[in-house]
Amino acid sequence: MGSAEAKNLEAISKAIDQHNGTCEYPAVAIELNPFEIERLGWDTIRGLPIRPEPALGTGAFRVVCGRGEELPSETVEAVAEELVPVR
Secondary structure, eight states: OOHHHHHHHHHHHHHHHHHHHHOSSOEEEEEEOHHHHHHHTOSEETTEEEEEOTTSOTTOEEEEESTTSOOOOOOOOOOOSSOOOOO
C-alpha cells in the first residue's frame, strides 16, 4: 500500500472511530467519489462497504450513519426450540 493510500485509510479509519464513538448509530458505509473508488481499488474499509457518490469531490469521503439507513436484511435458520424476545 502506497503512502497516499495509507494516509487515506488512516483518515477514513479515524473518522469511522470518531463517528462510532459519538453516535448511538454505527457507521454502515463509506461514500467516495467514483474516481477515488476506481483509483484505490477498495470494496470495503474495516468491513464497511464503499459506495460511489459523484457529488463528493476527489479527496473527500463521507461516513454514512446507521440512523435512517435500513439495516441489511439477513435470512437465518432458526434452531431454538423456545421463543426468545428480539429487541
